[in-house]
Amino acid sequence: EVYAGAYAMWGTIRHILEPIRQTLFLKIIWNHLQDGSKIMIDTIDEERVHLAPNVDNQYQYRDQLSNKNEDIIKVYHKSSKTFTLAYRFTEQKLFKRLADANFKNIQRVEIHKEPSRLVMIGQK
Numbered sequence: 001e002v003y004a005g006a007y008a009m010w011g012t013i014r015h016i017l018e019p020i021r022q023t024l025f026l027k028i029i030w031n032h033l034q035d036g037s038k039i040m041i042d043t044i045d046e047e048r049v050h051l052a053p054n055v056d057n058q059y060q061y062r063d064q065l066s067n068k069n070e071d072i073i074k075v076y077h078k079s080s081k082t083f084t085l086a087y088r089f090t091e092q093k094l095f096k097r098l099a100d101a102n103f104k105n106i107q108r109v110e111i112h113k114e115p116s117r118l119v120m121i122g123q124k
Helices: 019-031 091-100
Strands: 003-008 033-044 060-064 072-077 082-087 104-109 117-123
Touching (some): 019 033, 091 104
Antiparallel strands (some): 033 117, 060 072, 072 082
């Protein structure tokens, strides 16, 4: 199938913990897009995470998983008493993954009401 666009919403990619698999995920999407179409990736910006209203408060808190890999964090969800693992994306890291997957014209889109969000667009 070939699609006119793709959207990976609120943190999908951050639960793919290995950078090589993140790039593979994006390459698979790239292979299924029409020429000139776009992808939009929406995740959290770890450089601005302190601006997120639901982080480190009554809903969740975050810990670095280990000193070996600073890119992986454990996110505790207080209401369900569970945790998830997540990759610590920054604008530079997400830009690199999109570029490595052959996307062009990569740019960040600012979400003024939610400055902790990292939204980037790339074009096939």
